Amino acid sequence: MRTRRFGRLGFVASELSLGTWGLSGEAYGAVYETELERIVELAQELGVTLFETADVYGGGAMEKLLGDTLDLRTTQVVTKLGTVREAPARKCFDAAYLKDALARSHDRLKRETIDVVLLHNPGVQVLREGDAIPFLREEQHAGRIVGWGVSAGSPEVARAALDQSADVLELAYNLFTAKALHELADRIAQTDTAVLARSVLAHGLLVGHWSPNKTFFPHDHRSARWTPDALKYRISQLQAVRQMVGGEVLTMRGAALRFVLSNQVVSSAVLGVRSQTQLRQLVREVGEGPGYLPDDVLSALPEWLQKAGVEL
Numbered sequence: 001m002r003t004r005r006f007g008r009l010g011f012v013a014s015e016l017s018l019g020t021w022g023l024s025g026e027a028y029g030a031v032y033e034t035e036l037e038r039i040v041e042l043a044q045e046l047g048v049t050l051f052e053t054a055d056v057y058g059g060g061a062m063e064k065l066l067g068d069t070l071d072l073r074t075t076q077v078v079t080k081l082g083t084v085r086e087a088p089a090r091k092c093f094d095a096a097y098l099k100d101a102l103a104r105s106h107d108r109l110k111r112e113t114i115d116v117v118l119l120h121n122p123g124v125q126v127l128r129e130g131d132a133i134p135f136l137r138e139e140q141h142a143g144r145i146v147g148w149g150v151s152a153g154s155p156e157v158a159r160a161a162l163d164q165s166a167d168v169l170e171l172a173y174n175l176f177t178a179k180a181l182h183e184l185a186d187r188i189a190q191t192d193t194a195v196l197a198r199s200v201l202a203h204g205l206l207v208g209h210w211s212p213n214k215t216f217f218p219h220d221h222r223s224a225r226w227t228p229d230a231l232k233y234r235i236s237q238l239q240a241v242r243q244m245v246g247g248e249v250l251t252m253r254g255a256a257l258r259f260v261l262s263n264q265v266v267s268s269a270v271l272g273v274r275s276q277t278q279l280r281q282l283v284r285e286v287g288e289g290p291g292y293l294p295d296d297v298l299s300a301l302p303e304w305l306q307k308a309g310v311e312l
């Protein structure tokens, strides 16, 4: 497992990290209970050191899983705060609320110091005016967290996070959703901000296994993500990605992951695997380097994607 420096926080983390939303069963459907612990253990065996979660995933169950399973000496944890599930479900980024939420996360994760705490999809105003960021800076100063940042749902929020000198930015980054990070890359590099790239497979689309008439179970978030026509169009755009497969790039999912990691401003790619098999596949198919994608593929890619209607 290759590693990268985690921005200006200075620690070194695995270039592949394990996300836990899919494991919670709330995103894509149920995951076998017995599989959960094994996936986290396998990730550690394969060299993953960085684990990404949120206090709301599984109502705290994913933080607890990591708290019960991770080796404290060799791993880092990123968690996210700011979502209240109890009725009325809402976002809440008040310092008083975050203080209690953080204490609960410390307990579940069984860590005196949490490596990174992110605000979970805040709006721009929360970052500009609220008391969330002063609170996180105080916690960092007190040594209860190493760094703080923002999980951004839009380019505007990502920009506002950089304006506030966030240590870490988490955002969607994949072959079909690359523009926001590419536009911010210079600022990110100049400020040495750590980047967690999530949704690297576009929720499974970039694996390239779906028929144009693919449907999802109602409790799978993808059932509401694309209309049937939008999904058909997206699947037709995969033709551009298929051209990336060849030589050491064995699969489309491998190509998609290699694309993310070929961007040096990415500190770690957050994997959304739901089984040990999926984890093994991605770790194997990302290769051992050097390099991720051949130079000729990297230089042809913008044109291939543009022809398919994707802006890089």
Ligand SMILES: NC(=O)c1ccc[n+]([C@@H]2O[C@H](COP(=O)([O-])OP(=O)(O)OC[C@H]3O[C@@H](n4cnc5c(N)ncnc54)[C@H](OP(=O)(O)O)[C@@H]3O)[C@@H](O)[C@H]2O)c1
Binding pocket: 018, 019, 020, 021, 022, 023, 027, 028, 052, 053, 080, 120, 121, 151, 170, 198, 199, 200, 201, 202, 203, 204, 205, 207, 253, 270, 271, 272, 273, 274, 277, 278, 279, 281, 282
């Ligand atoms: N706002 C936020 O902060 C935020 C938002 C989204 C995600 N995240 C984090 O990022 C993580 C990843 O996000 P994501 O779920 O959008 O990731 P993703 O990697 O784009 O998609 C995950 C899906 O890809 C498919 N997949 C994964 N590995 C595979 C393999 N080897 N072969 C075939 N299919 C494979 C699985 O689909 P199937 O279920 O069909 O097998 C899985 O559910 C989440 O777990 C979460 O921790 C954070």
